[in-house]
Every structure is written in structure tokens, then in C-alpha cells.
Amino acid sequence: MKKKVHVIHHTHWDFEWYFTNHESFIQLTYHLDEVMNALETNMIDVYLLDGQLSILDEYLQSFPDQEERIKQLVTSGKLIIGPWYTQTDELIVAGESIVRNLDLGISLAEKLGGYFNVGYLPDSFGQGKDMPKIYNGFGMDKTVFWRGVPNYITEDREFFWSSEDGSEVLASNIKNGYFIGGGLIYSDDAQGLMKTIEEGAPTDQLVLPVGGDQRYVDYNLRERIELFNNELEDYELVESSYDTFFDSLDTTDLQHVSGEFISSSVSKIHRSIYSSRYDHKYMNDKIERRLIYQLEPLMLMAKKQGIPYKQGLLDRIWKLLSKNQAHDSAGGCNSDKTNKIILDRFIEADQLSYSAVDYLTRKLAESRAVVCENDLLLFNTLPYSRKKIEKIAISIESEYFNLEYNGEKIPYQLIRTTKENAGSIRKKSEDMDPNKFYFIHDILIDIEVPALSFVELTIIERNEPNETSLNVTDEMIENNYYQISLVNGDIELKDKKANIVYDQFISIEDSGDEGDTYDYSPPEEDKVYKLDFSNTKITTIKGKLQETLEIQGKWQLPKDLAARVTGEVLKEIKYVLTLSLESDSNYINGHLVIDNTVLDHRMRLLIKSNMSNKLSYSNTPFGTVEREVIDPYLDRWKELGWREEPTSIFPMLNYVNVHNDETNLTVFSKGIKEYQLVGDSFETVALTLFRSVGFLGRPDLIRRPGIASGNEFKYVPTPDSQLEKRLSFKFGIQLADYYDPSQLMKEFQQQVVTLPFYQIQELNRFTTTLKYFVSNPLLHDVVKQEMPTIELEKLNFSSIRQSRDGKGIEIRVYNPNLVESVSGSVIELPQATKWHFVNLKGDQLTEPRVNDKIEIGIVKPGEIKTIKLY
Template sequence: MIMKKNVHVIQHTHWDFEWYFTSNESLVQLTYHMDEVFDALERGILDYYLLDGQLSIVEDYLEVVPEHRERFGALVKAGKLFIGPWYTQTDELIISGESIIRNLAIGIETADALGGVMRIGYLPDSFGQGKDMPKIYNGMDIQRTVFWRGVPNDKATQREFIWKSEDGSKVTALNIKNGYFVGGGLIYSDDATGLLETVEKDTTLPDIALPVGGDQRYVDYNLKERIDFYEKKLAGTGRTFVESHYPALFDEIEKSEVDLPVVEGEFISSSVSKIHRSIYSSRYDHKYMNDKIERRMIYQVEPLMTMADQLGISYKKALVDKVWKLLLRNHAHDSAGGCNSDKTNRIINNRFVEADQISYSIIDYLTRKISESREVVAPNDLLFFNTLPYKCKKQVQVQVSTKQKSFKLWLDGKEVLYQLNTQKAQYNGSIRRDESTYKKEDYYYISDLTVELTLPALDYLQLELEEIGATEASIIPVQKANKIENVYYELELKQGQCNLLNKKTDEALVNFLWVEDSGDEGDTYDYSPAHQDDHYQLDFSEAEVTVQKGPLKETMTLQGTWAIAKDLTARSQELRNQEIPYTLTITLAKNSKQVALHLLIDNQSDDHRMRLVVETGIAAQTSIADTPFGFAERPVVDPHLHEWEALGWREEPTAIFPMLHCVNLHQADKSVTLFSKGIKEYQIVGDDFSQIALTLFRSVGFLGRPDLIRRPGIASGNEFQYVPTPDSQLQQTLRFKVAIQLDSLFEPAQVMKDFQQYAISVPFYQIQELNRFTTTLKYFVSNPLRQAVTANELLDISDLNAVVFSSFNRSRNGEWLILRLYNPATNPVEAGVLNFPKEATVGFTNLEEHLLTTPSIQSAFALGTFKPGEIKTIAFRY
């Protein structure tokens, strides 16, 4: 019996936003390419065309050719040209969940303004699929997805399936296992039988996809002719070919009465495609910047702008979107991965710098404007802003400028303890070439201090700074010592090793912290050991050690150099002919469970990988790492590690994994979590898999290399030419921030709250005119608001212990305040009641901010049960 197959021929282009070329260079191609698209669709040469599902390239095109906006929109409205839903085709594994939501929100909004969005989660080339995507898609009213990479062939045995998240969200998934370019054979080859065998493999339904397109591919003007040729060639086989598009294909798939298999989890397997499981450490400098700006936008800029809006300073949606768009352009899969040419990476870095400057300046402006617009403003008022919707007790680093060396801090008439870490004199008169002419009275003092505060939710706290005559300041002395401690830990440096004692359990972790260096003969896609490697463990035996012991924290600073190989040639000869200067600062805050590390490394070597290794004392079989809205559990050894080549896999399934902010090992009575600000890659190592190795950075010199130990065969990227990337050797000073936390239990919600406590800084502002350069905008003059700022209690979720704060901002239509919470655990939790300070109109929305319930006026809003991994969004207004 002949099995009928309807082959949906889908003409498309995959328009990499940037790669070995820049977005500027591809824009020239796109500008002329769209002439072909218009011509083909308007003359009926093509019936349909898919413009790669991302709106950033459309935005760029219409900026250059604005006169074609109506022409473009007419084709979208006619159902001929398919666009969206993304602003850029995001990476799913190292980009925050809120960033992914913003990407879809801006993409959908932009596409709808041009005639309509294709509501399909279309990511044909992202390097793996994140486990939270079905619930993100459902929250954006997307029920279908198309992707290529990462599906393990022992987990999903057919190409059509239901992909499900742990909260029950699900999408109909179509996996294009042979790539978005597989249909090129329709144009170039007359082997109809061979092509059909390829695209039909593992399909079970009568309707299948044949995507005809490729990277920055031109329009195939002979598509109809080639379809006719294949129809005739395969006459009598039950195969019919139809020029189609993905919405039509899914309509047919969903009409089928076949029960599709259900698949859960993430897809990061190399069983059918390269997945580049060590790309998470390529171009660490970019990943550090991305992480910093994401955290600032989500946890500071949006909440602070919402707070300011309630105080009479209007919410600037366009300004927020400008930063997001800069950031989202760096989230395209190649851009986020770092597998680009140097010229492209420089443009990516420039976007980071621009986003960094604008986002920081928003905080600068708003904290000053609020501070200077209070009803009573006095010199030396010191204001701290909590941009999180819950009360927060934490140590804050602050710089103050004073005329006198000594001062006191007061809160409601009570003196506030602070720790003075450093102080320096600064001249504020007119600068002159001869500094000996400077007058003593024209100097003031900049003091770096630590203060411990309890901050109200989404509000500011005001301290008064009182200057005290000419008394000498009590600066915490720097001393030679080898031990620091707090109520939880004692940390000692002994014979070059860091030893940690857990005071609560009396457990000692000997040599619990070191740095590993090894050769890296990989490329910007993948780590691969050097063919002639020399691998070593770096300790702190030659370090100069100093400590500061104050009432709020104790700090140990290690300064030294490590000797490593200069390059692969030196490494093959077992030479260690390059010194790498480093500074490691370890901080134990008085009441903190976190051992905070700040490491600076001045990298001067090529082709190597450095990792921070932490001994946990927990022999592990699986690791836990955070994902956009939850956690993923992964084996410490891939079950196919020793048979992958025999199975025909595309790269070695080394247990190197992505993380967003933290990784954890735990057993029944012990848990160790590592938090990071920018590190995105880890591996569990050691004889008993008790050590967490965080990849600090990889230093490599080519976009793609062939015949890697971990990835044999052709080079990734461009297989025909070496593309040198000397900038990706990262010969620069690199900054790493990590915290280590020991607990008795692993509690997912508490871990994410601990991360926020660690990673989110507290903006502050001092009323003073001694120093006009505390921030960039301080130099500009500024009027206070016409109406003085008064206390305006906004929201406090301090009592919601079972769920995690995700975001707080204004809705995109400006009508609501939007609060998002989620349950990162694998079990359902009762969230409790959201108490408002006054009556509010409130209801639930989806992630797209469309109301799911009828809003009602309430002062206490029951949040109900959160299913495992569930996200809930609450819209309210006073």
C-alpha cells in the first residue's frame, strides 16, 4: 500500500543577523534582496516567503527604504510574506527568561504593526533548545514551534511531537533534523527519491516540511518549475508537492488523528547535529557585559522607572526599548555565542557599551531626580534605593564625598554603623599644570565604605551624613595575615591552598578553591583539548596576602602571578614561559552564608582555557543549574560518552553545560551552590565528581578549526577557509565575580532569592556639590519636580516565600503595573496572598500582558497554587 505524503515546500531565507560578516554588511545584501522578494511575490513567481522569523532585520531594512513600508505590509496582510515572532532569533540557554520575553514582545508588536505576526516559535539554528520554552511560548499565545538542533534521537524518535514543560504548557513541535537548508536539493539535484528519503526519515504524518532556503539565500525564481519536475519524477509514489508555509503545515498536522508523542526537557544533544556545548565560554567579555546589563534592566531600570512613574516622573517606554533592542541584537544565536569574526564582535561590544551607558544613566538620572525632589532636602542626605519588591537586609558599598575626613551616619536619630575601607583626598579647584599651587582648602575626601541596611520594598531609605571637624577617619587597616572569618565560615590560606571551615557543621574543605589551566585547540564554537596538551593546577603559593578585618566584613586579598604556556607550541614543549598576573579578593560579610570572590586575571597567553574549581565534598551523580524559569538536572557523565563516535554523533557529549546564574550539588543534608555574575559554563569534575569547575574564559584564535579532538571532521562556521580571530584570544584584564554558598538543603526558590541578594546592587545618591563627577549626569544642572515627592508605598511581596520575583514594570500599553513571579521547584507550591497597601484593580495576564481574568478591586489578591515551574503575571493599578 502506498503511503501518501504531502510535501510542503517552504521558500525561506535564514538571515543570520551577523556572523563572520557584520550586520552592516548583510544589510546591503538585504536591501537588494528585498527587491527580489517583492518581485517574486507580487508577480506570482512565488506564492509565499518566510523572512526568517525576526524583525530586527526588517526594522533595519525599513529604516533604509522607508518608502517600501506599505508595500511590505501589504504582502504581510495578504498572507504571502511571513514575519516574526522574534526581534532576533535568541539563544535559549544563556539568555535570561525576561530577555526572551522582551524579545518576543517587541518582535510581535513590531510584526503586528506591519500587518501580522507568524505565531510560531521559529528558531531554525539556535544551538540547543531550553526546557522552559513551551511555557514561554504559551505565555505569548504561541502554540507551535519549529527548530533544528539539539533533539536527542533516543528521546524523540520522530520529528513531530508535543513538547511539554513541567507546568503542563505544551507546543506542537516540528523538528527539521537535517537543517533549514535541506530543501536545497529540490533546486540543485534531480535525485528526487534520495531527497524524499532524507526529509521523510522519522516522520509519521502525511504532511511533511521541505524548507528550501539557506543563509542569506537569494530567491529561487524556478521554485514552481522544480516542484513540477519533482511531481513528475515521483508520479505514482503517493507524493504530492505544494508550495506552502509553516502555518498551513501545522494546520494539517493538527488535523491528524494521530496521537503525537510527548517529550519534556531541554534539547542539547549532539546526536543529530552539532550543538556546540562549550560555546557558553566563548568571548567571556561579552557574556559578562550581557549578564550585567540584563540584571540592571530587569532588576533595576524597569522597577526604578516604575517607582519614579508613581512619583510623577513619566515612564519612558521608548528609552527602555532602545536599551532592550541594543541588548536583543546581541542575543541572536551567533552573537550571543561569540562565534563571530573580530569585526563583528567589535560591533557587538559597541552595542553592549551603548546599552551599558544608557541603562546606567537612567538610574543615575532617576535616583538624583527623586532625591532632589523631596519636600525637605538637606546637604549630605544619603539615599539608598531598593528596586526589588521585598524588604532587603544587605551590606551596601557606597562612596561619599565630604569636606572633612570623619563623619557619622544617622537613621531616624540612631547612629548607623559603617566600615570605612579606603579614603583619598581629591582636589576640586581649577586644575593647573603646577599642582603645587593647589590650596589645601580646595581638597575634599572620597570615602569608600560599607554599611548594612534594611531597605523597604520598592522604596528609598534616607540616611543623614554628619561631618565631624578635623578628626582622623578610622580606616580599616590592611595587615599581613592568612585567615578571615564570620559567623558561618573560617577561611585560611595555608601553603598556597585555600581551606574553608564550615563553623555550623564543623566540616573542613581542604584545598577547596583553585584555578586550572589547559590548552585549547578548539575555536570560537567549541573547546577542544590541545593535541599536545600540558594541564596544570594553579594555587596561591606565591601570592602576597593581605587582609582587612572590620566590624561588617573581613576581606583577604591575594596578589601574584601564575606561570603558564605562552601558546600551543610552548605547551607542547611543556614550557611555562608566560606570567599571568592575578588578584583574588575573598570577602566574608558578617552575617552572610556566601563566600564572595572577585578575581582579576590579566591574560597574556593564547589558546588556553582557565577554570575555577571548587571542592564541595559532595560525590555527585547529577548537577543542578538554573534555567530561564527553573532548574535543570543533568548527569555528571553523559551515558553515551564512550560510544558517541560509533553512534555517528557530531561532537563528543562532554558533560559541559550552560548555566544562567548558578550551579548546585546537593545530597540529603548538604548543599553547595555557586553563584556567578557572567560565567555561563560549568562541568562537574574530580575522581568522585565532587568538584564544580566554572569556565572562566577560553582564549582561541580562529572562528572555526577542523579535526578537533572533541569535534572531528570539517570546521564549524566556514569549512573552506580559516577565519582568524586574534581578538578572541582575550589578551586583556578579565573580571570574574563568584559566590560560594553552603546550606543544609537545596531549596530552589530560596536559592534564586539568594542569587538576587548577591547579584543586585543598591543604587544610591548623595546630596552634595563637592564632587560633580560622582556620576556622568551629575555634572548637568537639574530642576526638582514642581510637586515634591512624597512617600508612596507601592508593593511588598516579602511574605511570598514559595515563589520567586521575576520582573516588575509598566505594561507595554501603559495601562497596568506588571508583576511576574514563578515557581522554580519541581513540585507545586501554595504562593499565598498578594497584599496591596491600598485597594487595587487586579487580575492575571499571560506573558503578552493580555488579561486572563476579569480585573476586580481587591486589597488582598489570592495567587493560588503555582504548578511546577509555573510563571504567573499579575496586572494591577491603584
């Protein structure tokens, strides 16, 4: 019996790469003419348009007259589109970003006649362990991908892939790449091509994808299929689709595997791409947090007050972000001109999302029944009550003030006061009115705000001086949990609860980097610098709510790779490291700002754990991953023919944790996406702050021998990727009694999600851009509304937003535990409400109920649950 070869005619349309999206759009406008003509004239049977809608979305903005033509081809099953908006990265973007990406893609595709109901990601740099449950959540039970499967896990091309909650998809692993079918078009070695694609195939159904990057339609496809069929006795080639291929598979004896796939045993995986273009990754992280944890919930709060929920605005912002989360875009392995466009999209998304939060908080604040000058409102956009020390700025006429809540004084800590002129600006400062001025006070405030609500404070101006923080000369700060000291240029931490001292607790490592925007590679000759904090200027501030240690200094580093060989120290890097301790918190806040003036180097933040480690733990889009500190194949990867060195450099979303029975250390980040455990006993957590490199791809790297990644035929310089500019890094460190992954994400949300605030005042019209605009209050009074409140028992809150159909609210939670099912979590509702469980797509899973309390029930390890309220 002949083996059937399913020829999948497709294109892989990189959204952008060494070319810009604008440049490839020109190709697309003509490419789609060829595709549609070929399908309509029956020159080809079926065509897969790379599984993403972003390119069609942009095409139809310019050519809306082609929409009906595309619809006819989609509904007839000839043109296959979706399910993604862009082909996402799976490892360093938030789970809700992945959900929104599919949500956008599916919604657009359904308007055009339907979507490819397969998780199709042919070129993402690794497969995240949560993808099976995400796919199942959208009603998908199949996936197609290329990179990352370890050949020591399975060498099969088809297998079942599961998540820890029991979700499972049937996977087809295109081990030779989505372009392997070029051999059908350009080579007459039919038998050789068949040998390649059947290696590891567990059944007599084979896949041959014919396509490539921005590839044209192969008009001679049928001619080449006929030629091969005439030469082959044991194989039959047919024009096909992945749906047909999956339907033809006998799945009886297929293997079952689980986990993430980030191995270089078969394909390049670029395990250090997570630190390329850190500036972009920081922006992505910030905008994700604002959208998920602030803007979407705030729009629900505003809708409750009669302000329309702007789904179109959210979609616009999510589209910008999704474009930047396509695999190349997220990785940063692009030309400088492309990265500039990516940065512009980040800036646009940042301004839109920030301004939307600003508009809504102002509209709500100014629409209350009683609005008084110097009212100060703080908003909690998370569905649980939060007690938090928050940094805010107020503008008042007086240099001194109190804060009151319900008639009682509340504590605050003054950080700084700035005097600003309130009159018209003049060319000469002496011509300005000296009697027109106001003060801007930056303060810390200790406040508790109910779930999805706001509190109203009053600023009372007065004449007596404020209680101020103390600037002291010692080099130590402390609270109930820690004492942090600078001792002979080293940062020392004392854990008061455990009575343990960590010497050289925080340090910086700088090494050369002869790699490219895909991968770190150590130079042939290098000098690694362990940087301390000697010869510095120290500022210590001690207040009732927070103590801060600020260290200003300079490091001397070689200018470039050549200087590292000679040992010459030619460049000065200025830095400021700030460490802060809140009065009753075991969370250490860190903020490092550097002026990078050095080329071709990697800088890492080192945190000493004082324990030997064999495993590390990090959060994933909807769960937790446990990783071995050292790859068991590290010493044999070359003789085994692996594509890259399996260095234990790993991706992270928000934190990395190490723990044993006595100690539990977590390092959190806001935009830092890469870590490694280093040291003789792997006692040190190394976060890669950034890599500074000058080429998109380089050949013959120590960690990645052979041809260059990217374009193997041309060096593409990327001087902007050297990041010669000011860089800011925000991180946190926590020592705790025990390891609980749900508590770690709760701590992360508590620390990084700020409380938006608004002050009623007209002195300073430039607190935000929108403050200068006039704004009508609502035609009715804003009153506090009760909203759903989540009480989570070892679960994590993921999102709350309006459902896509506009008929309800969707609340999503998940269990981050690897092995433990949990129960006991509830959602308190303000009144009896109709609700039911839905999947990630929003499809109903259970019969509706009406209650004023939702018991979420048993949640399996890693399971996602979404509740829709009407």
C-alpha cells in the first residue's frame, strides 16, 4: 500500500523581520491577486495563508472592495485563514496576550467566512507548555509547529501533546521546517525528499509543506506532483490540507508527551533571544500589565456608571501589541528600521492605553454628586481588596498639607516637593509673576481600596511644616524583615526572621558578547567583570512608610570586543541603583538605571541564594514550569549533532524561584525575560538585564556553530541593537517561609499594579496630557457601585473584561500549581446574577445558574476557568 503524501501549499508571511511590514505589504498586495486568481481558476485546489489575520486586516483596509471575493474563497474552503492575528511568541508574552491574539484572529476570520481551527505556529522559537490548554479553550484539538521538540522525548512527527490539567491536542511536528517542500519544486530527487519527510513519521500519512517566507504561488505545483508520482512507486502525492491530513491519521498508537519544547536537538531555538532588545521587552511588559490589570477592568467600572465600554479602542491597542508579539518582533531579531517601527507601535499603544486610563479616572472623579477642590481619588482595578503603599503626586498652593479619609488623618511619606510657577511663561524669568505658583508634592500613601472601586481622600492645606523623611549618612536600611547594608562596596542582606546573612547578595556581571540578535555567544577571548559598588555616592532616606538606599557610581568597562582582548578599559558607565524596603513587607524593590556606552557585551544582575540548586521555577502564561538547572546533554551536544548548545538559559514571564525545605527565594521582574542559575552549586540567580550586539545574524558562533541565523548570505548591521542609551531595570526580591506559586503571582500583582489616581484641581493643567482638555461631567452622578469580588484559594486572577458579544462580564482564574488540585475559591456578587462557565472563546460549557456567590469548585493543576456573568 502506498504512503500518502499530503502536499500543503502555503506561504509563511513573516509580519516583519529584516524587512519592515510596510515593505512586505507591497509584496502582499500583489501576492493576494495571484493567490485568488490561482484558486478561482482552479490552478491550485487550496492555499494556507500562514494562519494569521493581521496581513488580511491590513490588506482590506486598503482594498475593501476585495472582501466579498475573499469571503467566497474562504467559505468554499479554498483559502484557509486564521486562527491567529499574528503568529505569537509563546514564552515571554502574557497568557492573556495569547488569548487576545487568538480572539482577534478568530473574530476577524469569522467575518470573512471561517477560520483554520488548528493551532498553527510554524516558526515560533519554542512551544510553551500551556498551549494545549489554550488551544482546547478555543475549541481546537490539533496543532502544527516546527521548533523545540527534544528528540530524547520523542522522534515522532505526530503525537498527542498535553498540559498538566489533562488538556490534549494532536500535534504534527514539521521537523524539517515549513519550507522543506521546496524540494518538490526545485529538485528531482523524489526518493531523497520522501526519505527526509518520512523519518519519524509514525503512520503512512506524510506531510510535505510547500511554501516559504513571503513565497509566491507555485503555479507548477500539479506538474511537479505528477512528475514525482510518476517516479515513485511507494508514495502518492496529493494536493491537500492539514484538516484532510489529520482526518486521515490513524492515531491509535501515537505517543503521549507533555511539557514545554525548547530543545535545540533538532532545530535552532535561540535560547538567549529573550534578552535581545530589552527596551522593547520592557515596553511590552508595561503595556500588557496596564491593559489586563487596569484598562479592561476600569472600563467595566466605567460601564457600570453609564460610560460606554470601548471594545474598538481595546482592539486597536491589542492589535498594536499583537503585531509586536509575532515571533520575530517579540524576539527583537530584526533590522534596525523594523525595530524602529516596532518601538513606534509600542509608543502608540502606551499613549493610547495610558490616556484611556487617565480619561476614565478623571470622568469618574469629576462626575460625583459632590466635587470639591483637592479631592483625591485612588482606584483599585483588581477584583479583590488591596492595602498598598502607593506613590502619587499632588499639586496644591500650600507647601504643607494633611491627607484625610472619612475625616481622619492618614499616614503619608513626603518624597520631594517642587515649586512651580503658575503664571504665563515669559522669555525672561524675572518678568514672571512671583505670586503665582504652586507646589508639586511626590508622596507615598498607605491606603486600602475595595475591589473594583475607589476611595475619596481630601487634601487639607495648612501652614505648619510636614513631617519629612530623614536623609541620613549611614549606608544601611531596614524594616521588620531585612537589613540591607553596603559593606566595602558589596551589598549585604540580613534576613532578620531566619537570622541569615547574605554577603555579596546583589552584584553585576559584565561579559563580552560575540553573538547576534538571536543568541548570546561568548567571545573567543573575553574578560568577565564582577562589578561591585565601590567608590559611590550614597543617599539613604528613612521614612515611616519606606526606607531607601540609593547608590550612584561609575563602572569602567572595555569599549568593545577588541578592547576586551587587550584589557584596555576605555569607557565609563554611570549607574544608579535604588533599593527600597516598605515598613512591613518582605518584598525588596530594586531599580537600576545605567547609561550604556559599551558595545558587544552582556550585563546580568546576580542574586545570591545561599543554597545549592538543581531546579528552578518560573511562571508561564497560565501556570508554572519546573526546569533542571543543567541540561543533561550539555557535554555531548556537538557529537549528537544538536543545532545549538543547550545552555541552561531560560525564558521567564514575571519571576524565577529557587527553594528548598529551609529557604525560598524569588526574583521578580518588570520586563526582564531571561535567567540562568550560575555558580559552583548554582546558588546564584542571574537575570540577563540586556545584551548589546551589532548584527542581526552572525555565523560560526561558539554556542551556535554553522551558518548565520536569519539571512545566512549577508551581514545585516544593527547598531541600534547595541542599546547605547539610558536603560532602566525594575526588579523585586523576596525571601519567604515556603514555596507557593499562587502566592508569588499574587505578590507580583500587588507590587506592580499601581492604583490610578486623580486629583480635583485646576492649578496644574499639565499633570497629564488630557488634563489640559475641557471635559463635561456625566449627566448623572457617579455613585459607588458594588462589583464582583474574588476570594482566591491558591488560584490566580487572570483577567476581567466585557465578553466579546458585549452581553456580559468574563472573569478568568487559573491554578498555577503543578500537581495540586485546589478548591474553595469564590466570587462574591453584589446581587443574584445569571452566570455559567465558558471556554476561552466564550462558548458556554455549563447550564446557567443564578446566585449571589459563585463557587468555582475544584480546579485541576494548571487548569483555566472562565466565568461569564450576565
